Amino acid sequence: xxxxxxxxxxxxxxxxxxxxxxxxxxxxxxxxxxxxxxxxxxxxxxxxxxxxxxxxxxxxxxxxxxxxxxxxxxxxxxxxxxxxxxxxxxxxxxxxxxxxxxxxxxxxxxxxxxxxxxxxxxxxxxxxxxxxxxxxxxxxxxxxxxxxxxxxxxxxxxxxxxxxxxxxxxxxxxxxxxxxxxxxxxxxxxxxxxxxxxxxxxxxxxxxxxxxxxxxxxxxxxxxxxxxxxxxxxxxxxxxxxxxxxxxxxxxxxxxxxxxxxxxxxxxxxxxxxxxxxxxxxxxxxxxxxxxxxxxxxxxxxxxxxxxxxxxxxxxxxxxxxxxxxxxxxxxxxxxxxxxxxxxxxx
Amino acid sequence: xxxxxxxxxxxxxxxxxxxxxxxxxxxxxxxxxxxxxxxxxxxxxxxxxxxxxxxxxxxxxxxxxxxxxxxxxxxxxxxxxxxxxxxxxxxxxxxxxxxxxxxxxxxxxxxxxxxxxxxxxxxxxxxxxxxxxxxxxxxxxxxxxxxxxxxxxxxxxxxxxxxxxxxxxxxxxxxxxxxxxxxxxxxxxxxxxxxxxxxxxxxxxxxxxxxxxxxxxxxxxxxxxxxxxxxxxxxxxxxxxxxxxxxxxxxxxxxxxxxxxxxxxxxxxxxxxxxxxxxxxxxxxxxxxxxxxxxxxxxxxxxxxxxxxxxxxxxxxxxxxxxxxxxxxxxxxxxxxxxxxxxxxxx
DNA sequence: CTTAGTTGGGAAAAGGTTTTCTCACATCGA
DNA sequence: TCGATGTGAGAAAACCTTTTCCCAACTAAG
Numbered sequence: 001x002x003x004x005x006x007x008x009x010x011x012x013x014x015x016x017x018x019x020x021x022x023x024x025x026x027x028x029x030x031x032x033x034x035x036x037x038x039x040x041x042x043x044x045x046x047x048x049x050x051x052x053x054x055x056x057x058x059x060x061x062x063x064x065x066x067x068x069x070x071x072x073x074x075x076x077x078x079x080x081x082x083x084x085x086x087x088x089x090x091x092x093x094x095x096x097x098x099x100x101x102x103x104x105x106x107x108x109x110x111x112x113x114x115x116x117x118x119x120x121x122x123x124x125x126x127x128x129x130x131x132x133x134x135x136x137x138x139x140x141x142x143x144x145x146x147x148x149x150x151x152x153x154x155x156x157x158x159x160x161x162x163x164x165x166x167x168x169x170x171x172x173x174x175x176x177x178x179x180x181x182x183x184x185x186x187x188x189x190x191x192x193x194x195x196x197x198x199x200x201x202x203x204x205x206x207x208x209x210x211x212x213x214x215x216x217x218x219x220x221x222x223x224x225x226x227x228x229x230x231x232x233x234x235x236x237x238x239x240x241x242x243x244x245x246x247x248x249x250x251x252x253x254x255x256x257x258x259x260x261x262x263x264x265x266x267x268x269x270x271x272x273x274x275x276x277x278x279x280x281x282x283x284x285x286x287x288x289x290x291x292x293x294x295x296x297x298x299x300x301x302x303x304x305x306x307x308x309x310x311x312x313x314x315x316x317x318x319x320x321x322x323x324x325x326x327x328x329x330x331x332x333x334x335x336x337x338x339x340x341x342x343x344x345x346x347x
Numbered sequence: 348x349x350x351x352x353x354x355x356x357x358x359x360x361x362x363x364x365x366x367x368x369x370x371x372x373x374x375x376x377x378x379x380x381x382x383x384x385x386x387x388x389x390x391x392x393x394x395x396x397x398x399x400x401x402x403x404x405x406x407x408x409x410x411x412x413x414x415x416x417x418x419x420x421x422x423x424x425x426x427x428x429x430x431x432x433x434x435x436x437x438x439x440x441x442x443x444x445x446x447x448x449x450x451x452x453x454x455x456x457x458x459x460x461x462x463x464x465x466x467x468x469x470x471x472x473x474x475x476x477x478x479x480x481x482x483x484x485x486x487x488x489x490x491x492x493x494x495x496x497x498x499x500x501x502x503x504x505x506x507x508x509x510x511x512x513x514x515x516x517x518x519x520x521x522x523x524x525x526x527x528x529x530x531x532x533x534x535x536x537x538x539x540x541x542x543x544x545x546x547x548x549x550x551x552x553x554x555x556x557x558x559x560x561x562x563x564x565x566x567x568x569x570x571x572x573x574x575x576x577x578x579x580x581x582x583x584x585x586x587x588x589x590x591x592x593x594x595x596x597x598x599x600x601x602x603x604x605x606x607x608x609x610x611x612x613x614x615x616x617x618x619x620x621x622x623x624x625x626x627x628x629x630x631x632x633x634x635x636x637x638x639x640x641x642x643x644x645x646x647x648x649x650x651x652x653x654x655x656x657x658x659x660x661x662x663x664x665x666x667x668x669x670x671x672x673x674x675x676x677x678x679x680x681x682x683x684x685x686x687x688x689x690x691x692x693x694x
Numbered sequence: 695c696t697t698a699g700t701t702g703g704g705a706a707a708a709g710g711t712t713t714t715c716t717c718a719c720a721t722c723g724a
Numbered sequence: 725t726c727g728a729t730g731t732g733a734g735a736a737a738a739c740c741t742t743t744t745c746c747c748a749a750c751t752a753a754g
Contacts (some may be wrong), residue, residue: 027703028741029706029743038742059473065740067408068709069709074474088435105454105455106451107438109439122406125406363709363711376733376734413739414709
């Protein structure tokens with residue numbers, strides 16, 4: 001049987017620093033110093049070693065470096081967000097902030113399973129991650145793992161288990177203000193708020209901001225409609241708001257894009273034009289939803305990637321030994337204006 | 348200034364094998380063997396060392412182990428799927444398959460940027476990942492990185508750069524068959540197919556299967572409608588199919604759930620009932636979309652998690668030195684029946 | 695010519711674990 | 725009592741890199 005009958009691939013051995021040193025006729029110590037711009041030697045020697053390393057395709061073994069430096073250039077991202085609606089943009093930001101520092105990210109989805117969470121955390125700890133970023137779908141619920149007594153820095157994004165932790169969250173109240181104030185600027189007077197269930201902390205935070213902006217602008221207060229984060233609740237809300245007697249809203253600020261979508265569809269089915277008769281603004285700026293509504297949805301973007309970047313950078317500096325003051329940092333949202341909210345009339 | 352004025356946390360030093368050995372009054376060699384069930388010693392000694400390790404909370408340093416074993420218990424997942432629509436379920440499957448083996452997964456989103464791809468791949472290589480799984484949004488496009496001459500095993504999921512590679516993809520033709528055959532069983536005779544652009548390989552593969560099933564069942568052939576993967580194309584398609592003259596379809600098999608959503612909305616706007624007048628089946632089984640359509644959408648599920656599990660397991664066995672025959676492995680889809688496709692009439 | 699200082703480069707330890715050898719001691723049969 | 729066998733446990737090498745000394749050779753000053 002010929003040897004090439006075997007489909008098993010042969011992987012060549014990685015070239016080590018010793019190989020480079022031998023090839024260049026110096027000791028490993030010198031080779032190391034040459035490549036790290038340390039120590040003293042003739043530029044000639046240094047250059048020769050560099051060339052040799054280059055030629056041999058030498059890449060230092062991170063494992064050995066990590067062992068020595070007690071730093072693995074690795075962080076873990078813990079999430080329970082199965083579909084990655086929030087965690088992926090966050091991840092993108094983190095990754096973006098860290099890749100230039102040579103740091104890679106372990107992603108662990110722990111669902112709601114404490115056993116799984118424990119397993120993943122231990123695996124990461126054993127691999128000596130430099131730090132952990134924990135994220136969740138909502139600020140007022142925590143991952144099913146205890147990260148409080150780890151020997152490494154932990155940063156929270158979108159959740160904050162205790163006030164002594166360092167946490168980054170979006171400024172939901174500010175985001176709500178952006179939306180409602182935008183409606184005010186557009187001259188809408190009766191502004192409704194349709195949002196998720198009262199069990200979510202953000203629901204109250206945003207509703208509070210909504211009421212505040214109405215008050216500041218001398219507009220009629222309307223009680224926020226709490227329900228579920230679904231399209232179908234958007235439909236129900238429209239039925240509730242428009243099918244009864246009394247004055248109808250001119251604008252609806254929705255708690256997420258799915259609700260907004262349901263609202264827009266419900267309005268259209270009633271022959272109401274968006275934004276002509278009613279303006280709609282959503283929350284989350286979930287592109288795939290926001291761009292599919294008719295008309296495309298104006299929505300509050302939580303800047304998750306930026307949040308991830310901040311979290312990543314902060315973790316890095318924490319790992320580097322710089323202290324960080326504990327507490328929540330709120331990062332501003334931004335309003336992404338499309339066509340569902342109406343436009344300022346010129347003149 | 349009191350020392351507790353400083354917010355810098357103090358992280359205790361990890362306990363090493365040497366600590367355990369010293370504490371138990373043995374050598375590190377013995378300690379190692381005790382904990383790994385190797386070597387010879389009295390059960391008494393072994394037990395005592397175990398207890399000591401337990402008491403001290405010893406966890407072996409993975410870095411040191413990896414260095415020695417030339418195996419990092421780490422794999423990389425490379426993707427360009429920003430929103431994680433495909434890569435996250437895949438990731439979940441991979442992670443699920445590997446976590447019990449103590450393997451963690453680096454997730455790297457390289458977008459379409461070759462520089463970024465290169466950066467990530469090098470970072471992973473330096474960290475001595477045991478293998479890499481590369482995935483993409485579509486089988487006929489590849490990531491902007493060259494993985495062909497790595498010293499570690501590579502597995503592809505959803506893409507296959509060359510026939511010598513090991514790749515896992517979903518059986519799109521089979522999935523299409525499932526959908527169309529389901530319509531046939533339900534007695535629908537005029538079955539249309541609305542799908543994405545011709546630049547996608549899967550579009551042709553599924554269209555082929557669609558035609559084949561029609562032929563096998565002696566049903567009238569209809570030319571598939573190719574467009575974009577969007578809701579708005581779904582609307583257009585409905586206009587095209589129903590607003591002209593000629594016989595109308597009784598069923599529509601859509602290339603993805605977004606198209607299906609557009610189709611369903613378009614049908615409703617025309618006063619056609621789903622599934623009463625027209626049955627609709629989508630593709631991807633994107634839960635958040637499929638459950639929000641009215642009625643909920645029957646859809647072909649590509650079993651991405653299962654695919655990820657297979658890929659992970661295969662990579663593991665490849666890493667373990669077992670050869671794997673190159674080529675594409677197609678994994679079956681499954682039909683998730685909800686309410687949009689109609690039901691078999693009893694009696 | 696001696697001494698102090700500089701320069702280029704190497705030896706060795708460290709990081710934490712695993713594994714192979716080796717060794718001392720005990721036991722057993724002759 | 726002597727060799728053979730077996731048993732429990734330790735010493736040391738290995739994995740790969742970094743860093744701290746250290747040393748030899750050379751230069752310059754006195």
